[in-house]
Amino acid sequence: MMMREIFRSKWKRSDPYLKLTTAQKVSFERNNTFAISPGPDFSCPGATEACKDCYATKNRHYFKNVMSAHYLNFVTMQEAMKDDDLYNNIVNDLYNKIKNKKIFRIHESGDFFSQGYINLWDNVIKECSETKFWTFTRSFNFDYSHILKNENFKLLASVDDYNKKEGLEFTEKYNILIGFGPVEFKPDKISDLIEDHKSSICPLTLKDHNYSKLRCSICGHCQNGKGNVVFIKH
Numbered sequence: 543m544m545m546r547e548i549f550r551s552k553w554k555r556s557d558p559y560l561k562l563t564t565a566q567k568v569s570f571e572r573n574n575t576f577a578i579s580p581g582p583d584f585s586c587p588g589a590t591e592a593c594k595d596c597y598a599t600k601n602r603h604y605f606k607n608v609m610s611a612h613y614l615n616f617v618t619m620q621e622a623m624k625d626d627d628l629y630n631n632i633v634n635d636l637y638n639k640i641k642n643k644k645i646f647r648i649h650e651s652g653d654f655f656s657q658g659y660i661n662l663w664d665n666v667i668k669e670c671s672e673t674k675f676w677t678f679t680r681s682f683n684f685d686y687s688h689i690l691k692n693e694n695f696k697l698l699a700s701v702d703d704y705n706k707k708e709g710l711e712f713t714e715k716y717n718i719l720i721g722f723g724p725v726e727f728k729p730d731k732i733s734d735l736i737e738d739h740k741s742s743i744c745p746l747t748l749k750d751h752n753y754s755k756l757r758c759s760i761c762g763h764c765q766n767g768k769g770n771v772v773f774i775k776h
């Protein structure tokens with residue numbers, strides 16, 4: 543049996559609820575992000591050559607229990623696109639899990655894989671009006687006009703050397719910021735990078751950052767829409 547079928551056989555219609563993930567980099571809160579299986583075979587229709595260096599395909603993301611949880615989330619979301627009861631249960635479940643959080647990162651792993659799935663998150667974001675949400679996308683072919691009306695949501699376009707043209711058109715269309723990379727870290731080029739992309743370097747992707755202190759919740763660059771950001775390969 544292929545991995546997809548094995549996971550499908552484990553998916554239980556009676557237990558549709560999703561698992562959130564605790565990403566140390568996001569904040570000091572638990573369950574601060576949602577993750578689904580990444581890559582062009584799963585939730586990333588806009589994946590490019592640059593995605594072979596994506597952190598979500600490395601290290602702990604390859605642990606069996608992590609892959610399994612992300613795949614079950616992905617399959618559950620796919621099923622919800624065909625089942626109104628499940629869809630409503632999921633929106634309600636995510637609302638209950640997220641409503642008291644200050645910030646929430648959608649897709650520590652994965653991307654928007656369908657218009658219906660974007661609309662589902664639009665509903666959750668509207669319900670959780672006290673929480674600041676943000677995410678990045680290479681799925682440029684969907685309609686984000688509704689979800690972007692939420693003041694508590696920031697979307698950044700994931701742009702790299704392979705999708706630059708479409709990425710820049712996308713950012714202009716929606717007037718949003720860019721997350722560029724991942725790129726090689728070359729200390730003598732760091733100022734060029736900032737100038738080229740009119741950006742800040744994401745401090746979490748610098749090798750010497752202090753993990754005991756640094757979190758997205760402290761940096762605040764992306765969820766507050768402060769500017770473009772460059773990600774170093776890590």
Ligand code: SF4
Nearest residue numbers: 744758761762763764
């Ligand atoms: S730039 Fe700041 S907010 Fe954005 S991903 Fe990096 S640490 Fe998080």
